[in-house]
Amino acid sequence: MRIGNKELIKDINRNLVLETVRLYEPLSRTDVSKRADLGLSTVTSIVDRLMEADLIYEKGEAVSTGGRKGVLLRFNQNYGFTAAIKLEESRLxxxxxxxxxxxxxxxxxxxEPGASVKEVMTLLIRSLASALEQLRLSQDRFLGISIVSSGLISDKEGKIIRSTLLGWENADVCTPIQDHFHTPIFLSNNVNAYTLAEKEFGFGSRFTSFICLSIGAGIGASFSFGQNLYTGHHGGAGEVGHTILYPNGYQCHCGQRGCLEMYASERFFQIAGPETKREYPESPxxxxxFDEVYHQAGLGDRLALDLFKELGENAGFGLLNLINLLNPEAIILIGEGVKAERFFLPYALEKANENFFGKAGLSTPVFVSRLGDDAWLKGASLFAINHLFAPPIYKKSELFS
Incomplete structure (x- = not known):
């Protein structure tokens, strides 16, 4: 933490004015003074410096309240740029x-699925360099790189500790990128990224505490409490897909048996589908x-509909456990699986409403995200952006250095 002195106070006030304009624009200088609880002369002086730095600009006039109209201030969203990258099983x-x-x-x-860390990082560096060249971005305005992936992530070490999807363990993905681009690198779990997007742009903005539950190729969760994400001691909070649903159930790739992920994700279709097919000889x-079962469910295939029903009931157990354990204000469903909500969600909600709080008439609302696939990238970008605008109490802001 920085030593308290006049320089620190100036930096804090400057950051406060910039954040006030960024979050609540457009504002007059008087509006900023009131919101930031700073004197008008202090705000005016800081605004002049921020305008010189091209961080804010004037555009338009405030509604007159009888005196001279105030000029409105806006944040320059194109002052700088970040890269946001999502790593998947066979693509970035x-x-x-x-x-x-x-x-x-x-x-x-x-x-290729199973590609090495070196191969993927080489591809990433080449792709990012090409993108920056295409947009003709200057290096001094390129302010950070965010990378998100499934699996157990250590943001402090800059490593993917374990990702079954990628087949990596203790993968140092940050060092080669840092060595090439010389800009801050942020690494996190992909569900955490989506949760930031929900908090900023989606249903999550309505709540102080909420959980995002991802349903798709796997199962994962992220917890937003207050202004922070809870990621756990080693970054492993949210691995609800590997909580046990049936102790003697299907073998999971994690080494356990009966994990929720084996019963409420695409993996359930791949295992239970062929077993159940014998009971539905007419099913195509x-x-x-997931896509094929979804397609056939839309055509009314009984096997597909019954598979979704069972998946929904299993997912409901996951919801029920999260509600009983953490009692959030809301749960938001995300991931590629939510497009099939009409086939599984009613069964999931029926099961989830059996929780302790629901029985007391204190039901937890469950939403389906409407942000779409770009939310993974927008949320990832927020790791870099939020770092840039963090209060400068630990180190001097990179925006003013």
Whole structure:
């Protein structure tokens, strides 16, 4: 932590004015003074410096209250840019965003499943360099890189401790990128990234505490309490997919048996589908991918509908356990699986409402995210953006250095 002195106070006040304009724009200088609880002369002096730095600008006039109209201040969202990257099993999705998390460019690059860390990082570096060149961005305005992936992530070490999807263990993904681009790198779990997007742009903005539950190829969760994400001691909070649902159930890739992920994600279709098919000889289902089961459910196939019903009931147990354990204000469902909400959600909610609080008439609302796939990237960008605008009590702000 920095030593308390006049320089620190100036930096804190400058950061406060900038954040006030960024979060509540457009504002007059008088509005900023009231919101930030700073003297008007102090605000005016800081605003002049921020305008010189191109961080804020004037545009428009405030509504007159009888005196001279105030000029409105706005944050320059294009002052700087970040890269947000999502690593998947066989592709990386890369975007360049401005400081409002608006995606200016997005590309996808494929790689072989099981590709090494070195192979994927080489591809990432090449793709990012190409994107920056395409947008003609100057290095001094390129302010951070955020990378998100499934699995157990150590943001402090900059390592993917374990990702079953990628097949990596103790993978140092930050060092090679840092060595090439010389800018701050942020690494996190992908569900945490989506949760930041929900908190900023979605249903999560309504609540102080909420949980995002991801349903798709796997199961994961992220916890937002107050202004912070709870990630756990080793970054492993949210691995609800590996809580035990049936102790003697299906073998999970994690080494346990009966994990929720084996019963409420695409993996359930792949295991239970062929077993159940014998009872539905007329069903056209042969490939038990999520997309195929979803397609056949839409056509009214009985096997597909029954598989979704059972998946929904299993997911309901996951919801029930989260509600009983943490009693959040709300749960938000995310992930590629939510497009099939009409086929499984009623059964999940029926089971979830059996929780202790629901029986007391204190039901927990469950929402389905409407942000779409870009939320993974927008949320990822917020790791870098929030770092840039953090109060400068531990170190001097990179924006003013």
């Amino acid at each position: 999705i890369l975007s360049i965003t401005n400081l409002a998390s608006e995606i200016l460019l997005k590309t996808e690059q494929s790689f 289902l042969h490939s038990f991918t």
